[in-house]
Amino acid sequence: MNFEIPNIIPAIPEITLLSLACLVMVVDLFVEQENRVVTYLLSQLSLLIVFVLTLVSFTAETQLTFSNTFVRDAMSDVLKLGVYISVFIVFLYAKDYLRQRDMFKGEFYVLGLFGVLGMMILISAHNLMTVYLGLELLSLSMYAMVAMQRDSESASEAAMKYFVLGAIASGMLLYGMSMIYGVTGSLDLAEISYKLAAVSDQKLTIFGMVFIIVGIAFKLGAAPFHMWVPDVYHGAPTSVTLYIASAPKIAAFAMLMRLLVDGLLSLQPYWQDILIILAIASMAIGNIVAIAQGNLKRMLAYSAISHIGFLMLGVLTGQQSGFAASMFYALSYALMTLGGFGMIVLLSRKGFEADKLADYKGLNERSPWAAFMMLIFMFSMAGVPPFLGFWAKLSVLKEVVATDSLLWLAIVAVIFSIIGAFYYLRIIKLMYFDKAEDTQPISADIDLKVALSANSLLVLGLGLLPGGLMALCMTAIVH
């Protein structure tokens, strides 16, 4: 048996991040609590370094390494850049929130960075084992982050639920993977795809595929595997919700692409039907149940479920342009959801979480700019032009309409988006039409205000000029 040193160049960003995360962990041990900001700055620096590393080595060609278990292509690079940016924003938004609640500890950042590493591996996975490795690294980091606020009952409950349900989903995924392995005798996604095309009796592979889809649907938070989403979003500290709600959606999209498109594309007619059901259920449950929520975090959780339904519309067409549309949706959604939860962080202060709908009453009187930013995020999520969310919806709907037999699905989707518009409008109503109950001025650091303003202007700006991002997603998918 000969041993070759694998080509590590495609994985340089991952290796660098791993080293930097360990460095942050060690440095954090020697930092006094009053200098904790060093940990924060180091973590942000680590993200910046891997951002630059990925950007300068950006490649359009597909590079395989580590015995073909790891792939680097244009899609992985674009998604990774999206992950870095999201997590960078999360760390930035979360800083003051954590500090006010005595949670400004190194763990948050170290776990966050390991989570990023997990997402990167998941995005670059080219083997069932790598998928699982990345997924577990991400999930375990997130379970721990949710549980970080040890003395909070709701956070512990959320962490427990998340962990138990997450473990079940991982088990499902593994079970499905074992079936696929049993049929094809391979863990390599390209090989699986190649071998499946020749398999005549698809019964067992479909059986395995169903379990894999269950695992993916759980991680995405698609109905009917969405139960954890509202509880975890609500129970976790807002800083952690920010994290869970944004970047992992991008990674989960990558997982969907790697498993179903790279691995099981030959089963597309079968998984299309399943995804249609998941998409409709997600849009229905997400949009309808969100109406009944009195807590903004829960409402945004249900809104996340409905957005996942929309996201799947692009993938289920089985067309490359459809995958690109979904990718555009995932990146746009991450940006919008960061803004939405960022607003909760902005308005919260010590002892006041600002997560009830009533806390938003009369925001326009207290701070017109904050109200306007929230207006941008809400209308964007509702899919009203000229904001980014409209183009995300348009691009997936376009793909569904282009598949002649699925025209009805587009109609179902827009009907749910009308229902969804109602609860976003209610936030606007509270902010603009009601009188303020809370009259305390908004106390937030200038960096949070500037970052959130940039975030909202980006949602507006990309809504006016979405061409660049769309073209990027197209080139990332269509080689």
Place this chain on the structure above:
Amino acid sequence: MFVDWPILSLVIWLPIIGGIAVLATANESRPMQTRVLSMLVAILTFILSIPLYSDFQLGTPVMQFQENTSWIKAFNINYHLGVDGISMPLILLTTFMTVIVVIAGWEVIKFKQAQYMAAFLIMEGLMNGVFAAMDAALFYVFWEAMLIPMFIIIGVWGGANRVYATIKFFLYTFFGSVFMLIALLYLYFKTGSFEILDYHQFKFGLEAQTWIFIAFLVAFAVKVPMWPVHTWLPDAHVEAPTGGSVILAAIMLKLGAYGFLRFSLPITPDASQSLDWLMISLSLIAVVYIGFVALVQQDMKKLIAYSSISHMGFVTLGFFIAWRIYANTGDYNGAVMGIEGGMVQMISHGFISGALFLCVGVMYDRLHSRMIKDYGGVVNTMPVFAGFMVLFAMANTGLPGTSGFVGEFMVILSSFKANFWFAFLAATTLIIGAAYTLWMIKRVIFGDVTNGGVAKLQDINRREFMFLALLAVMVLLFGLWPAPLLEVMDASVANLVTHMTQSKL
């Protein structure tokens, strides 16, 4: 001299940027600064829009003042603007009415004045965008974005039941438009383009046409509004502040009718023809039934709102009788007259309904009531105002010499060529319309002073005189001399009629 300027971009973006500037420079302690800046932006936009009329080339249906740059390459969406004889008058109406609205909101709006003015200016830009867009995706962006400022206007400055009204308004219109979006995406999928003019040439079967026609119908019928999806309008009108009602009645309702002319009729002519019975029936129901509904209203704003629905029924009637006229007479002239009548009615109704809402606003500012029973004998204390209101009321009933007469007369005349009973039913509006309008005038303006509130009324001040006088001039001008309006439309409408009568099957 202005031809080289990107005039359409200017009339779209100047008010939007001006609105943002108003917001940015807002200072609660210096309201005058906000007002003057808003006024400057509105007047400048109006002046910039004048070359659209003065440099407009008559006799050609070609889009003019075109601007075309690629906007979103990945989807083949272009920033393509242009106007023809159908959209140009509507842009001028928008820029003119915005000036009126800014004057009307001058002292009346005390709460968050900068946001109020900015919302109207931004909305002006977006409405101009709807009329100027030649790319369907661009059209849709403007069409939907417009809901946001209107939602805020009704919700923040509206009456007691404003939240219900504004959410109803938003959801109704949003409901309509998303189906249009699906139709546009379908057309894009079939033609590979978002250009509206490409859709005009695109040939496809009756079944697909019918579905697309229905999708468009849902969007436009809600906006017009046509019976039975009109119920949001009285609510929105009653609760909206005066300026909001004016813009709603004068321009937003015209967007739906414009949509029929730009999308439904030329893109799906065969489906429109096969379903014209439906459109004609809905129009006649609006004209007659809603007219009766208006008769029993106690609230002046509601009365005018129902009168608007009834008058918009005339507009859609004028558009959809074209095929029957063509079938009966075999020439285009009657059809052209019907559509032009509808167009004239749109413009004229913009001035008249706007003026009537402003009149109600003038009274509301003084007595804080819109109820007919709270007034009576207003002529005794406000003679000048009463003169204006009677003039506008007469115009609303279609008195010859006012612009209201021209459109109605043309539509009735052309509907005679289609079917006697259409004309008969349409003509009943002359009686019903006169009944509800004049009865309101009798109860509000004439008679003895009924209560102490009316006895203390002050007549209109210079500001109010100015906007009412401006509108009165317009109403009389187009009533006595509609030729300038008709001649710009002629070529475009004739072109539209040829499109409509050529089967795409």
